[in-house]
Amino acid sequence: MIWLDTLVQGILLGGLYALFAAGLSLVFGIMRLVNLAHGDLIVFAAYLVLMGVTMLGLSPWIAALVAMPLMFGLGWLLQTVVLNRVLGKDILPPLLVTFGLSVALQNGLLEAFSADSRRIPAGSLEGASLNLGLVTVGVMPLLTFASAIAVIVALNGLFYHTALGRAFRATSDDAVTAGLMGIEPKRIFAMATGIAMVVVTIAALYLGMRSNFDPSIGPARLIYAFEAVIIGGLGSLWGTLAGGVIIGVAQTFGASVNPEWQILAGHIAFLIVMLLKPRGLFPRAVD
C-alpha cells in the first residue's frame, strides 16, 4: 500500500501549495495582477511569525494571529502606494515593479536575518502523526490541508455572500462601471491585497513550521503557487486547490521513484496540464 501512502501524502502536500497559491489567485482574479513578490512576501511573513515566537515568546498560532493585521496593513499600503499606480492596460509595469519588490525583499531579509536557515518551532506537533489504519499521516500536513480548505471556504464565502465580495466581483468584471456604482476600484484592490496578505500569513505559518526557510526561497514558492493557480484555471479558488494537489501528488510520486525527481515531477505535471487544458482545469466562463 505504499502507493496509497504516497497519494495521501501528495494530496496533503497539495494543501500547502494551495495555501501558497490562494492569495495569488485572489489578487489575480480581482485585478489581473501577477505579484512576482508573492513568494518573498510569504517568506517575509514567516520571519514576522518567527519574530513573534522568538522575541515575544508567543506560540506560533498566536504569533500568526498577531502578524495577520500587520500583513493586511502592509498589503493595503503596498497596493495603495505602489501597485495601484502601475495597474493599467499594459501588464508589463506591474510585473517589473513586483519583480523589483521581490529582489528588494530578498536582500532586505538577508540583511536583517542573515542567510541562516530558520524554522518556526512547533513543539510537539512537529513529529506528531495519526494512524488511520491503511496510512499514517502527519498531524502538521493534515492541519495544513484543513487550513487550505478553511481558507478557500472562507474566501468563497466572502466572494459570494458578502457585499464586499459583490464589489470584488463587480470590479473584476468592469472597473469603470463599478465606479459608476460608487465603488472606488483602487480601494477594492487595496482591500483585496490586504486579504491576500492575511492568507499569505497563514501560508507562512505552515511553511515555517514544516520546513526550514531562508531569505532566498521565495521565488521557488512563487513557482509552485503560480503553477497551482494556472492548473486550476485563473480566478477559481477550488481550481487552485486542485492545482496544488496535482503538483503535490506528482511531487510525492516523483520522489518515490527517485528523490531527485520530486521537484521535476511537479513541473512536468504542470506542463502536461498546460498541453491538455491550456486554460486550466476550471476556467471561469466569463474570461
Added chain:
Amino acid sequence: MLLRTRNLTANYGQFRALFGVDIAVAAGECVAIIGANGAGKSTLMRSITGVIRNGADMVLHRGEPIGALSSAEVMQRGIAMVPEGRRLFPSLTVEENLLIGGQVRKAPGPWNLEAIYDLFPILRERRKNPGTALSGGQQQMVAIGRALMSNPELLLCDEISLGLAPVVIRDIYAALPKIRAGGAAIVVVEQDIGKALAVADRVYCMMEGRVTLVANAADVTRQQIHAAYFGEAA
C-alpha cells in the same frame, strides 16, 4: 440648479469631442439630449459622471464643482448612470446587480429591491439568473433598476433604447414617469427624437460636440430640430 455644465470641453487624446457645452438640469426635471451618432452625447454623460475627468468647475452639482471628481465620488453625490450598452456585471446575478447599485450610497427614498421588482415585474422572476443571461430589454431594466437603487437625485440614461425592440422600448419609457414621480430628475440620451420629445420637459440637440438647440419639448418644431440635428436649414 441641480446640475450644470459650464463651457465643458472633453478630449480623447488629440481628438476634441466636446467644445464648450452648457447644459442645465433642474431638480425633478426631465431633459432629453438628442443628436446623431458622434454628436458627443455619450461623451457628455461620461464627463458628467467622472469617467472622463475635466476641469473642476466645468461640471457643477448644486453649484459645487464636481468636474474633477472620480465616478465613485460623483455617484455618491446622487448622480447615477445607466450606461450605454447596459454594462451589467456578468459575474453577478440580476439581484446582485441591483443590490450593488445601492451598496455604497443608500439615500432615503422610494427605491429598494421590492420597488424595482414592482416597476419591472419580470426581474423578480429572473432574479437568480446571471444578469447577462437576460434579453437586451430585460438587461436595460436591470441597468435602470441598478441605478435607481441608490435613490439618486439625478438619473442619467445613456442611449436608453438603442438596439431594443419597439415593444420593449415602450415598456422602458412607460417606467420613466414613475421614476420621475419618485422624485429623481432624468436626463435621457436618445437618437429617437419622437420618443425623447414625448417624455422630456426640455430638449438639447447636439451636433459635432456642440449644443445646437435648447428648447421646450412642447414648443419645438420639426424644422428647428432638423436644422439642429443635421446642421442644415430644413
